[in-house]
Amino acid sequence: MPRMLPFPSRRLWAAAGAALSSALIVCGSVAVAQQDKYTISVPGGLSFAEFRGYEDWSVISLSKSEKHFAVTLGNPIALEAFRAGIPDNGKPFPDG
Template identity: 55%
Template structure:
């Protein structure tokens, strides 16, 4: 019985040592700051779009410097499928869009040669909330610049392209030219 007690004590000590080492390794491992804690001063929080990475694609775009995937939450996708905004109806409150931009990179060695997504540049968000954003057509906007070296997002500023003010109305001025489409440029891509 005495040998069994020593074995249990040794195992307990080993388990404690392993737990200490794992805890120390987790503490020492560098991790990127949580993107869901970032917020545009006076505007939208990244956390309001949690899960956007798995939203369905609405469409894609290419402006020369950047490629983008425009994603929508279920409310946004359902609205597009119902014919909004072409049918003249507004998007419902709670509809959200994310536009992820990557630097356009040409793959010269590939057939074509294709232009593909390179490093991520930024992400833009829109949310329909007619009460909260009554003075900007019912939409709130946010733009977050991405830094690959630190794997962090920060609120876009007037130094970014396009320049962004630090509030939830940063995209309102540009989107007024599509007021007749409930301020949404994107058209739902045919499948």
């Protein structure tokens, strides 16, 4: 006769249900937070919506003054131009 496993207790089912509920709440919160990314703003009125489209650009240079940092970003077209030797080779930067 095959050996039968004992039926899980109510505590085990309650713990599993609580864990599943918690996981679903966390996943839902992450999805809502990602949707609201562009509604965030910093003091002074600058909002993340103003940076839309620049998120995937790469850093070309970084400069620092006594109070501020400045970052120069470049899109993939500009990065390819730098890799090709522009501006040292005398060619103009491509549009884009």
